[in-house]
Amino acid sequence: MEKKQYQLLGVMSGTSLDGIDIIEARFHFNSGTSYKILHGTTIPYDEFWKKKLSSAVNMDEQELQHLNFEYTRYLGNVLKQFIDENGLHGLDAICSHGHTVKHEPQNKYTLQIGNLKELAKITGQKVVCDFRVQDVQLGGQGAPLVAIGDKLLFSEYDYCLNLGGFANISTEEKNRRIAYDICAVNTVLNYYAHKLGLEYDEGGKIAASGKIIEELYGKLNSMRFYIEKPPKSLGIEWVNREILPLISQYEENIPDVLHTYIKHIAFQISEEVENSSEVKVLVTGGGAFNDFLITELGKKSSAQFVLPSAELINFKEALIFAFLGALKLRGENNILKSVTGAEKDHSSGVIFNP
Ligand SMILES: Nc1ncnc2c1ncn2[C@@H]1O[C@H](COP(=O)(O)OP(=O)(O)OP(=O)(O)O)[C@@H](O)[C@H]1O
Ligand SMILES: CC(=O)N[C@H]1[C@@H]2OC[C@@H](O2)[C@@H](O)[C@@H]1O[C@H](C)C(=O)O
Structure with a gap:
């Protein structure tokens, strides 16, 4: 059986x-x-x-x-x-x-x-x-791989958004699942928090205390990756090559850098989510605990950003890797070419x- x-x-x-x-x-x-x-x-x-x-x-x-x-x-x-x-x-x-x-x-x-x-x-x-x-x-x-789990385990959401080292998103488009990385999140935020001797910026409080550096905001949003069409994914190589050099000239004021970078993340995510109050977005990954980021997202988009239990925020990726393993053991496909x-x-x- x-x-x-x-x-x-x-x-x-x-x-x-x-x-x-x-x-x-x-x-x-x-x-x-x-x-x-x-x-x-x-x-x-x-x-x-x-x-x-x-x-x-x-x-x-x-x-x-x-x-x-x-x-x-x-x-x-x-x-x-x-x-x-x-x-x-x-x-x-x-x-x-x-x-x-x-x-x-x-x-x-x-x-x-x-x-x-x-x-x-x-x-x-x-x-x-x-x-x-x-x-x-x-x-x-080779990424993002969580998409099949999003489709089969979290189908009640229009989008699944994960805010980890990088942000990725998955959704149904023309009856097929698509997913891709949006931008770097905690890889960059943690890099600047470390410069202040912190593991990370708790709740985004330091970022909230800063102000926007318009010139940097403009440069970040002009990066080529953002106009590329999916499928697309990011790695730490991209952060080291493209983002850190772009920010380096502004880094004497870290609260302003964090503030600007979070506004940048919120803008890039808002570009990928349909701007409608009918739309439900499941938000997971440690960035879901960054209150400043979640507030900024809410300002840029009228979609409903749903924060689930801390357990799901923290462990959705591990859960889906278990699911990918189950599919493998069953001899079923666990990666979709559409993704x-x-x-x-x-x-x-x-x-x-x-
Ligand atoms: N309370 C908090 N306030 C702000 N940021 C937080 C908080 N808790 C966690 N984070 C951020 O979330 C990060 C951990 O997130 P997560 O575990 O989702 O990342 P990850 O698994 O490495 O990501 P991925 O695999 O998606 O790249 C922490 O390094 C920190 O930057
Ligand atoms: C190559 C790689 O490890 N990519 C990770 C990374 O971390 C977040 C984002 O970039 C995502 O594309 C992927 O992880 C998730 C779990 C995925 O594959 O779905």
Whole structure:
């Protein structure tokens, strides 16, 4: 008989570098698909890992290989501890994204570390991982991958917007799902918060205290990425190459930079959402806790920006990676060509047995 229920761990390490999101979730496949989050936690990175992971984009191949082994071992032990501490039994698999260190889909290259077979050995569990590489090899962007989960698990919303290291959005257009990255969010905001000795700008309070730098606002909104048509995705390489140099001449006043950058994010998002009070947008990712950003969004767009429970805000991406793993285990497609631009819909992910 076809298996209808899956008990999985979903694991996500995002580009904001805050930590490893882990959830235990259950999925039921009947006429539709339903989910239940049983448990979620974020294991924050210590300074050692923050430093390593943020410098990885500049490493050569040999250093990256070494880092990949080291990080897989670390991740495996974190997950094993989570499983032991919570007494988890009967998991079908761990579905893990790993951590993106490089993303150059135009060169058919994307690298997520932490996706080696040792993960299955250390945890003693079946692992489904490395979801992006096959898509990039098929000519796709390899991102955003959450779109199929948005479509099948959150169809009551007109748009799903995630405010993580980067903002991405997904919606139905002409009876097909489309999704793409909009702009950088917490990768940039955190970079300037760090200069003030802070992890991040809590509630966007520092940004709110600043004022707009009109010249910078104009330059940010003129970047070429914004006129490109989807499918499109962003990586930290783009932030380092295009955004930080543009801002550097203004950075003696960080509150003003943060203020301006948040207005820029709000404007770019408002450009992608239909401007109607009928429209419902699910907002997730840590940026949903940035009150100043949410207020600015509300000023620029009349759409309803819906903030769900803190659990869903924090763990929606991990939940959907668990879902992508479930689809892979079922032999069903988990990546849509309409989203990434790959040559076909396909079932992505690598399976390792313990
Ligand atoms: N209370 C808060 N106020 C302002 N910003 C916050 C708050 N809480 C979290 N954040 C921001 O959210 C970030 C974490 O967001 P999230 O976990 O969604 O990112 P991520 O998983 O790395 O993203 P992605 O995978 O989408 O790139 C933090 O680094 C911080 O910038
Ligand atoms: C290459 C990569 O890791 N991209 C991430 C990143 O973080 C946010 C945004 O850029 C998104 O496109 C993607 O992650 C989400 C989870 C996704 O694939 O849907």
